[in-house]
Amino acid sequence: MTATETSPTGGRTFRPSLLGIGLTLLGLALFVRLGFWQLDRADQKQALLDQYASGQQTQVEITSQNARTLPRYQRVKVSGRYDPAHQILLDNMPSHAGQPGYRVLTPLDTPAGWLLVDRGWLPLGATRKNLPDIRVGGEARTVTGTTDALPRAGLQLAIPPVDQSAPWPRLLSFPTHDALEQQLGRELLAGLLLLDPSQPEGYERIWEAHLGFKPERHVGYAVQWFALAAAALILFLVTSFRTKKATDESSR
Structure with a gap:
């Protein structure tokens, strides 16, 4: 290569730091795991939707034989x-x-x-003292x-004592x-x-069906996490290429 020629990387060499490698691997592991977790949540929500749709197609009479085995919805x-x-x-x-x-x-x-x-x-x-009239025939x-x-709370508290009065x-x-x-x-x-x-x-x-977020929203979140993983990898690659002068100085 003559003095007037340049290398394909513009005189830069790939020399990642140990800190950069560690942080990148940690970020990739975290972002990818969160992405797959959101995809799993999307699958769970879709299963609930499918279960709800399936349960609405037929009507079953509750009996002593099936009362404890009926599926949700x-x-x-x-x-x-x-x-x-x-x-x-x-x-x-x-x-x-x-x-x-x-x-x-x-x-x-x-x-x-x-x-x-x-x-x-x-x-x-x-006020909460003014309770609604909920009378019904017997x-x-x-x-x-x-x-x-x-219905379940996000944080389940201890069961308060029952006041029979x-x-x-x-x-x-x-x-x-x-x-x-x-x-x-x-x-x-x-x-x-x-x-x-x-x-x-x-x-x-x-x-x-009680979903909170719909499956599509979880998929959207998964895409965001995977995009962050890709961005972290690109940032690692860009910052790991150094000029020959910077490489020489870092090796002193």
């Missing part, structure tokens, strides 16, 4: 009688539009066992709805299954029955 029908005297108001439950309020849980005595029916959402009153009836799990309906915030059994003093079937909007004696009912 299965459309069902069941006969029984409401217990109007012992109802639960789930606190901190937003409406479909995000307005604060309650969801009304009413025990239903069925041949398969006691089942909590979610009769829908009601807004807050002027006659025999057949109800239809969709099975679901209890507290009036009904009782106001509870994200109770567990065990806490509800303690409040009601009876064994309950797992989960809830989300009362169909066509059923009488209910409130706002806009039911859907």
